[in-house]
Amino acid sequence: MIDHGHDLVSLHDATERLLSAAAELDDAAVARPSRLPGWTLGHVLAHLARNADALVNVLEGRPMYASGDARDADIERDAPRPLEVHLSDVRESAARLRAASAVPADWSRTVELRNGVTDSAARVPFRRWVEVELHHVDLGIGYELEDLPTEFLEREIAFLAERFAGRADVPGTRLTDGTRAWSTGREAEQPEITVTGPAPDLLGWLSGRRDGSTLTVEGGPLPALPPL
Structure with a gap:
């Protein structure tokens, strides 16, 4: 709530x-x-x-x-x-x-x-x-993104993941910082791609402020996200 x-x-x-x-x-x-x-x-x-x-x-x-x-x-x-x-x-x-x-x-x-x-x-x-x-x-x-409050990082990642959820042009993707996980992209029984990295880097990629080059990607290339 x-x-x-x-x-x-x-x-x-x-x-x-x-x-x-x-x-x-x-x-x-x-x-x-x-x-x-x-x-x-x-x-x-x-x-x-x-x-x-x-x-x-x-x-x-x-x-x-x-x-x-x-x-x-x-x-x-x-x-x-x-x-x-x-x-x-x-x-x-x-x-x-x-x-x-x-x-x-x-x-x-x-x-x-x-x-x-x-x-x-x-x-x-x-x-x-x-x-x-x-x-x-x-x-x-x-x-920097690393200076953002932890609560803010988690909530904004969740907010942006939800924003891209259901998009046919974004593969089903699981995001994780190693302790928390979020899902985004098109609906799928199992995510096609897993993207792992620190929360600031995940947020940087989702918000278009970092290119995602520091993230670990499994299952395919790092998805291209539509502009916000």
Whole structure:
């Protein structure tokens, strides 16, 4: 069962970690390339702020973004701002999301995200937690997949494995870090492929942040995953 209250606390802690780390940067760093193709650190920080406001929209029953083009334009507009403006924006937008999450509501209701994707309102805090943790890694400022909380690693691997489950273009695959196991890909009585490695490497591969070259694969080549 999803515990949105627990996830809101974890999200707050992750946001504080990111803000503390980013505060050590300077204005010149904003223009440095991030680990996301075509995005600077400023783009990542701008996206984080606008995503928080977008999730306020979701919780309050409005479209997440006015449009995909408007989302992209807002990020481009905000990316070159000075570091302190970025930090204030991330902090203040996070506070707006926290305030929206504190309003009494039916957390079992279904909400709509981007591109027609729907989910339980209770999973919105976790989805935001994912944004903050993974984009902290994407900044490339010393926070790595190995630094992610163990609970987060396990839950995000499970979430992404579920996302690719049933896909005809992904062979039936068993994922394991040696102690835990997850299944993904097309349905099969027995998985066609077993992929083994540390949880950070499994998550890196599933999320498109690592190429999977450090993973051990049995039963065939490492599956090619569709883009998220």
